[in-house]
Amino acid sequence: xxxxxxxxxxxxxxxxxxxxxxxxxxxxxxxxxxxxxxxxxxxxxxxxxxxxxxxxxxxxxxxxxxxxxxxxxxxxxxxxxxxxxxxxxxxxxxxxxxxxxxxxxxxxxxxxxxxxxxxxxxxxxxxxxxxxxxxxxxxxxxxxxxxxxxxxxxxxxxxxxxxxxxxxxxxxxxxxxxxxxxxxxxxxxxxxxxxxxxxxxxxxxxxxxxxxxxxxxxxxxxxxxxxxxxxxxxxxxxxxxxxxxxxxxxxxxxxxxxxxxxxxxxxxxxxxxxxxxxxxxxxxxxxxxxxxxxxxxxxxxxxxxxxxxxxxxxxxxxxxxxxxxxxxxxxxxxxxxxxxxxxxxxxxxxxxxxxxxxxxxxxxxxxxxxxxxxxxxxxxxxxxxxxxxxxxxxxxxxxxxxxxxxxxxxxxxxxxxxxxxxxxxxxxxxxxxxxxxxxxxxxxxxxxxxxxxxxxxxxxxxxxxxxxxxxxxxxxxxxxxxxxxxxxxxxxxxxxxxxxxxxxxxxxxxxxxxxxxxxxxxxxxxxxxxxxxxxxxxxxxxxxxxxxxxxxxxxxxxxxxxxxxxxxxxxxxxxxxxxxxxxxxxxxxxxxxxxxxxxxx
Numbered sequence: 001x002x003x004x005x006x007x008x009x010x011x012x013x014x015x016x017x018x019x020x021x022x023x024x025x026x027x028x029x030x031x032x033x034x035x036x037x038x039x040x041x042x043x044x045x046x047x048x049x050x051x052x053x054x055x056x057x058x059x060x061x062x063x064x065x066x067x068x069x070x071x072x073x074x075x076x077x078x079x080x081x082x083x084x085x086x087x088x089x090x091x092x093x094x095x096x097x098x099x100x101x102x103x104x105x106x107x108x109x110x111x112x113x114x115x116x117x118x119x120x121x122x123x124x125x126x127x128x129x130x131x132x133x134x135x136x137x138x139x140x141x142x143x144x145x146x147x148x149x150x151x152x153x154x155x156x157x158x159x160x161x162x163x164x165x166x167x168x169x170x171x172x173x174x175x176x177x178x179x180x181x182x183x184x185x186x187x188x189x190x191x192x193x194x195x196x197x198x199x200x201x202x203x204x205x206x207x208x209x210x211x212x213x214x215x216x217x218x219x220x221x222x223x224x225x226x227x228x229x230x231x232x233x234x235x236x237x238x239x240x241x242x243x244x245x246x247x248x249x250x251x252x253x254x255x256x257x258x259x260x261x262x263x264x265x266x267x268x269x270x271x272x273x274x275x276x277x278x279x280x281x282x283x284x285x286x287x288x289x290x291x292x293x294x295x296x297x298x299x300x301x302x303x304x305x306x307x308x309x310x311x312x313x314x315x316x317x318x319x320x321x322x323x324x325x326x327x328x329x330x331x332x333x334x335x336x337x338x339x340x341x342x343x344x345x346x347x348x349x350x351x352x353x354x355x356x357x358x359x360x361x362x363x364x365x366x367x368x369x370x371x372x373x374x375x376x377x378x379x380x381x382x383x384x385x386x387x388x389x390x391x392x393x394x395x396x397x398x399x400x401x402x403x404x405x406x407x408x409x410x411x412x413x414x415x416x417x418x419x420x421x422x423x424x425x426x427x428x429x430x431x432x433x434x435x436x437x438x439x440x441x442x443x444x445x446x447x448x449x450x451x452x453x454x455x456x457x458x459x460x461x462x463x464x465x466x467x468x469x470x471x472x473x474x475x476x477x478x479x480x481x482x483x484x485x486x487x488x489x490x491x492x493x494x495x496x497x498x499x500x501x502x503x504x505x506x507x508x509x510x511x512x513x514x515x516x517x518x519x520x521x522x523x524x525x526x527x528x529x530x531x532x533x534x535x536x537x538x539x540x541x542x543x544x545x546x547x548x549x550x551x552x553x554x555x556x557x558x559x560x561x562x563x564x565x566x567x568x569x570x571x572x573x574x575x576x577x578x579x580x581x582x583x584x585x586x587x588x589x590x591x592x593x594x595x596x597x598x599x600x601x
Contacts, residue, residue, distance in 0.1 A: 043319060044344075045075055045077070045317070045319055045322065045340075045344070045346050046075070046317075046346070047345070047346060047347060048337075048346065048347040048348060049073050049074060049075045049317075049346065049347075049348045050067075050072035050073040050074060050348060050349050050350070051064075051067045051072045051073070051074040051075075051348055051349065051350050051351070051352065051586070052074075052075055052077065052337070052338055052346060052348040052350075052351045052352070053067070053074060053075070053076045053077070053351075053352045053353075053354060053564070054077055054324050054327075054338065054351065054352070054353045054354060054355055054360075054364070055076075055077070055078060055079075055085060055353065055354030055355050055526070055565065056076045056077075056078030056080075056083035056084065056085060056304075056308075056318060056320065056354070057084065057085020057086060057087065057304075057354045057565065058084065058085060058086075058087040058303065058304050058307060058574055058576060058579070059085075059354050059564055059565050059566060059576060059578050059579030059582075060076055060078075060085065060352070060354030060564060060565070060579060061076060061083065061084075061304060061307040061308050061311055061318070061579070062112060062116070062307055062564075062576040062579030062580050062583070063352050063354070063564040063579040063580070063582055063583040063586075064076045064311045064316045064318070064583075065116050065307060065310045065311035065314065065316065066115075066579075066580055066583035066584065066587070067316070067352075067583050067586070067587065068311055068314040068315050068316040069115075069314050070583075070587045072349075072350075072587070072590070073315070074311070074315075074316045074317070075316070075317040075318075075319065075346070075348075076308075076311070076316065076317070076318045076319065077319055077322040077323075077324055077338065077340070077346075078318070078319065078320045078321075078322060079321070079322065079323035079324070079526075080320060080321070080524075081320055081321055082301070082320060083301075083304050083305070083308055083318060083320060084300070084301045084303075084304030084305070085101075085304070085354065085525060085526070086101035086102050086525045086527065086532065087099075087101070087102045087300045087301065087303055087304050087574050088100055088101060088299075088300065088301040088304060089298060089299030089300060089301025089302060089458075090301070092391065092393075092512070092514055093393045093511065093512050095459065095460040095463075096393040096458070096459050096460070096463070096465050096511075096512075097298065097299050097457070097458040097459070097465065098299065098391040098458075098465055098467070098514065099296075099299040099300040099301065099391075099451065099467060100389075100391055100514065100516075101300075101389060101516070101521070101525055101532070102300050102532070102574050103295075103299075103300060103449055103451065103467040103469070104293055104294070104295060104300075104417075104449060104451075105125060105284075105286065105293070105294050105295070105296050105300065105303065105574055106284030106285075106286060106291075106292060106293040106294070107283065107284040107573040107574055107575035108284070108286070108303070108574060108575055108576055109191065109192060109575055109576055109577050109580065110285055110288075111192065111580075112576040112577075112580055113287075115580075116306075116307060116310040116311075117310060118303070118306045118307065118310065121306040121307075121309040121310050121313075122302070122305070122306050122309070123296065123302065123303060123306040124296070124297040124298075124302075125286055125287065125294040125295070125296060125297070126294055126295045126296075126297060126451075126454040126455050127286070127289070127292055127293075127294045128152075128292075128293050128294055128295070128415050128416050128454070129152055129153060129412065129415065129416075130150055130151065130152035130153075130412050130413065130415060130416040131151055131152055131153075131293060131416050131417065132149070132150070132151045132256050132416055132417050132418075132419060133148060133149070133150050133151075133403075133413035133416050133417070133418045133419065134148060134149040134150075134252050134255070134256045134418075134419040134422060134423055135148040135400050135401065135402035135403065135418070135420070135423075135502050136148055136149075136252060136402060136423050137423065137501060137502065140401075145401055145402055145403070145404060146401055146402045147164055147165075147252075147402065148400070148402035148403055148413070149161055149162070149164070149165070149252045149253060149256055150403075150412070150413055150416075151256065151416075152412075152416070155174055158170070158173060158174070159171075159173075159174075162250070162253055165250035165251075165252055165253060166248070166249050166250040166253070168248075168249060169247075169248045169249060169250050169253050172247050172248060173247075173248075173253070176247045176248075179228055179231060180278075180279065180282055181282060181290060181291050182224075182225070182228060183225055183228055183231075183232050183235065183279060184279055184282050184283035184284075184290075184291070185224065185283070185290060186220075186221050186222075186223075186224025186225045187221055187224075187279070187283055188221075188224075188283075189216070189217035189218075189220040189221055189224075190217050190218065190221050190543070190570065191283070191570045191575065191577045192217070192577060192580075192581070193213055193214050193216075193217040193581065194213075194214050194552075194553045194554065194569065194581055194584075194585060195214060195543045195544055195546070195552050195553055195569045196214040196215060196218060196544070196552070197214075197552050197553065234275070235275040235276065235278070235279055236273070236275060236276050236279075236539060237272060237273060237275075237539070238272060238273075238275055239269060239270045239271055239272050239273075239274055239275070240257075240258055240261030240262070240269045240270075240271075240274040240275045240277075240278050241254070241258060241269040241270050241274075241425055243275050243278075244257055244258060244269070251423065251424040251425065252423050252424070254425055255419070255422050255423055255424050255425045255427065255428060256419055256422065257278070258278075258422075258425050258428060259419055259422055259428070259445065259447065260277070260278045260282065261274040261275060261277050261278035262274055262277060262428065262432075262445075262471070263277065263447065263469070263471075264277075264385070264386075264387055264469075264471075264531075264532045264533060264537075264572070265277050265386065265533075265536060265537060265538075266384040266385060266386045266432075266435075266436075266472065266536070267432075267538075268428060268429050268432040268433075269425050269428060269429065270425075270429060273538055273539050276537065276538075276539065276542070277537055284575075293417075295449075295451040295454055295455050296455075297455050297457055298455070298457055298458065299451070299455075299458055300574065303574070307576075322340055323340065323341045324338045324339070324340060324341070324364065325339050325340060325341045325364075326338065326339045326364055326365075326366065327339075327351060327353075327364045327365050327366070327561065328345065328347075329365075329366060329369055329558065332559070333369060333558060333559070334558065334559040334560045335350070335351045335556075335558050335559065335560035335561035336348070336349075336560065337351070338351065338364075349560065349590060350560050350561075350562065350586050350589075350590060351560060351561050351562070352562045352563075352564040352582055352583065352586060353561065353562070353563055353564065353565065354564050354565040354579070355526055355565060356383070356526065356527065356528040356531075356534045356535065356565065356566075356567050357378055357381055357534070357535065357547040357548070357563060357567040358378065358381065358383065358528040359526060359528060360556075360561075360563060360567075361374075361375065361378045361556070362375075362378065362379075365558065365561070369558065370556075370557055370558065371557055373550065374548065374550055374551060374557050377548035377549065377550055377551075378547070378548060380548075381535050381536075381541065381547065381548065381567075382535065382536040382538065382541060383528045383529030383530075383531040383535055383536070384475070384529060384531065384536060385475065385518045385521070385527070385529050385530035385531040385532065386432075386435055386471035386472035386473060386474075386518075387469065387470070387471050387473070387518065387521065387530060387532060388444075388470050388471070388473040388491060388515065388516060388517040388518070389467070389468070389469055389470070389516040389521065390467075390468040390470060390492060390495060390513055390514065390515050390516070391465070391466070391467060391468070391513065391514040391516075392465075392466040392467075392468060392510055392511075392512070392513045392514075393459070393463065393464075393465060393466075393510070393511040393512045393513075394463060394464050394466055394506070394509040394510055394511060395462070395463050395509050395511055396408045396462065396463070396464070396505075396509050397409070397410050397414055397450065397453065397464055398414075398448075398450070398466075398499070398503040398505075398506050398509070399503055399504070399505060400413070400418075400502055400503045401502060401503070401504070402502070408462060410450070410453035410454075414450050414453040415450070415453050415454045416449075417447050417448070417449055418447070418448040418449070418450075419445075419446070419447060419448075420445075420446040420447075420448060420498060420499060420502055421443040421444060421445055421446055421498050422445050422446070422447075427443060427445075428445050430443070431443060431444050431445050431471070431472050432472050434472070435471070435472030435473055435474050436472075436474075437478060438474050438476060438477050438478030438479070439474070439477065439478060440473065440474075440477075440490070440491055440494060441472060441473075441494075442494065443498060444470045444471060444472065444473065444491075444494065444495060444498065445470065445471050445472065446468055446469075446470050446495060446498060446499065447468070447469040447470070448466060448467070448468055448499070449466070449467040449469075450464055450465070450466050450467075451465060451467065452464040452465045463511070468495060468499075470495055473491065473517055473518065474518075475517075475518040475519060475529060475530060482519070483517045483518070483519045483520065487517075488515040488517060488520075489515075491515065491517065492513055492515050496510065517530070518530025518531075532572055533566055533571055533572025533573070534565050534566035534567035534571075534572060535547065535566075535567050535571075535572075537571050537572060542569075542570075542571060543569060543570070546567070546568060546569045546570075546571060547563060547567045547568055552569070553568065553569060553581075553585065554568050554569075554578075554581060554582035554585045554586070555585065555589075562582050562585065562586050563578075563582065564578055564579045564582035564583065565578055565579075566578055568581075568582060569581070
């Protein structure tokens with residue numbers, strides 16, 4: 001549960017090795033948790049603020065920064081000991097700083113980057129020259145080692161890499177990439193504005209005028225897509241594999257691209273609508289570089305810290321270890337404050353919740369205060385997640401058979417996303433089908449990132465931090481078993497055995513591992529169902545229908561209460577758009593209310 005206090009004061013890791021001598025130990029190591037930069041244990045909130053933000057995830061912090069910039073005295077109440085939510089850095093093993101949940105950066109909206117002066121506040125990005133590396137499990141064929149596919153920002157190199165498998169694909173790839181990036185760029189105005197409220201479009205003139213900006217954004221997107229509209233429609237509605245097979249014939253390329261269509265979603269490449277998830281993962285921009293991906297120096301928590309610094313510089317208050325138990329309503333059924341788990345009451349004019357729609361409307365809002373049809377819609381939101389995140393500390397860089405690197409030196413492929421058990425689309429499909437049966441796949445899809453290959457600040461010299469984003473894993477098992485320690489160890493071993501096939505010696509390099517299956521992602525980070533997007537990114541849960549079709553955008557049915565997390569438009573990813581957009585709507589509403597009061601007076 002997002003707002004229940006985690007009683008444990010320590011973080012436990014299943015470890016292979018002792019840090020002292022790196023000898024085989026096979027026991028559980030326990031390390032002290034990190035402390036927060038933004039509060040002290042004795043700091044207490046005031047009794048009232050203009051605005052309360054529930055949850056110190058990156059969207060909540062963005063909301064707080066914009067609210068405070070607008071002159072609203074704002075407090076952020078975070079239940080954990082550290083801010084950032086799922087965008088957090090934690091030093092689980094001394095010297096190893098893990099981006100424990102989210103681990104790469106691309107989708108952060110450019111206006112937010114500029115408005116909050118994140119670079120001035122210390123944000124530093126290590127850009128990835130190469131984006132994807134897919135080694136192939138086969139007998140040595142090229143230069144005495146198996147083939148692999150390495151894709152990056154250099155067209156000539158991409159051509160050579162893809163031509164190993166298909167010259168036709170090598171020619172088509174830059175055309176495909178250009179079309180996809182054009183579509184992604186056109187979506188920018190939709191991301192930066194509230195979705196159109198269809199109810200207002202049939203209402204009074206004043207209501208229609210409220211939708212002008214959203215309508216302009218929609219029209220701008222249509223114009224930007226232009227002649228690519230038929231392809232855009234197909235991408236939104238068709239299975240990703242159907243789209244990819246129109247362009248390409250080689251399995252390594254199709255499978256590498258297909259992973260972006262299913263990452264974080266309980267979908268397979270053959271699931272209708274999976275194409276949008278693919279588009280969602282190429283619509284980013286960093287420091288003017290369209291489609292760029294990078295690692296935040298210090299881990300993704302450093303981004304949250306920079307946003308927090310910006311908010312605090314403007315006067316916002318950010319408090320950790322302040323779990324909220326409920327939202328207070330006045331006699332007019334308007335949100336007027338919160339109650340902390342220790343019984344403390346804090347009053348405010350408006351409340352923005354960075355929790356999931358389920359937590360916000362089913363756990364924090366008093367029962368019976370919401371319309372029954374709205375509650376029914378909230379109950380039907382799909383939070384199914386296939387993800388188990390594994391964070392690993394190793395004493396040396398993985399050495400891949402397909403692209404060996406001697407002397408523990410990172411190669412160009414170590415800086416990108418490494419796709420394992422993903423060299424054909426049928427491999428991905430098989431893992432998906434097994435998970436849908438409530439079982440653990442023997443060959444789960446693995447996305448490996450090694451941020452320490454580019455950022456030396458997060459691990460001791462010569463050692464590395466590895467992020468494993470794996471799927472597909474069920475929340476519930478068919479045989480009724482739960483995700484206990486033994487089951488987590490079993491799955492960890494399956495994943496590590498899979499990596500060992502591509503990079504012999506990996507298992508012997510492991511110092512410690514942090515395994516986070518869907519129930520743990522839910523318990524620790526408040527991600528209902530373990531879903532990293534605060535709800536599936538399927539067409540029936542996007543734009544008009546996010547969070548639900550009867551309540552588009554950020555306003556809740558309760559006056560004064562807003563949703564500012566990824567459960568609101570435009571959805572998940574470390575982009576900050578839900579937080580910024582929700583704050584803009586709340587500020588506008590509050591200004592209109594104060595204007596009406598002034599007129600009445």
